[in-house]
Amino acid sequence: MSDVFQALAHPVRRAVLKRLRSGPLSAGELADAFPVSKPTMSRHFQTLKDANLIRAERSGTTIRYRLNVTVADEAIAMVMDMLGRDGRDEDDSSEGNST
Amino acid sequence: MSDVFQALAHPVRRAVLKRLRSGPLSAGELADAFPVSKPTMSRHFQTLKDANLIRAERSGTTIRYRLNVTVADEAIAMVMDMLGRDGRDEDDSSEGNST
DNA sequence: GCGCTAATTAGCGTCAATGCTAAATAACAA
């Protein structure tokens, strides 16, 4: 699970995920959208793949990356579990404190 | 925001957050629960503080750490925004997923 | 095969993260 948060810890990788929301994009298209070199982007893709946040598909010479919503959803669930904000472990300190 | 995910990227820090769900704990109590030295734990606390995930309060000689649910909640919202899962139930059960 | 395009891997430098021990600070008691 550390891989997921590690992947989410970089602004470029977060932006890649955002762009992938609209649909799959090729490595080149993604690389073109950021002010870093293609090899650097390729490494970011690898990091996202290792975290299972994206998946790669070959289409001839180009490789298309696609969002993997499942794992991201698990990450959300984990953050919620970590903070106990899923509605079950509600602390008994009622928020009846008016200000 | 990178700070939040960076803080979440370490298993010890995630475990600290989990323990803090039950209520505030002192640095010593937290340090005692993990197989790393106190200075190392202190640095983890600093990382979590920088990310605004926890807050510190002095109680005499001891320092008590308390969960800051607000920022964690924002992190959840951000992950949801990143993946387009902001609570809208756009994907019905008719997904036709085959592999 | 050769060339072309797309993307990755290899190699290198720099900076940040992680862990430790030892020393310093903070609060309290005597």
Next chain:
DNA sequence: TTGTTATTTAGCATTGACGCTAATTAGCGC
């Protein structure tokens, strides 16, 4: 002030992340 306890800061070493350029792999067309 001195001593004791709790916690952090300082200093050091190791490891991993991030970025680049150059070279390599992968597929397609000739």
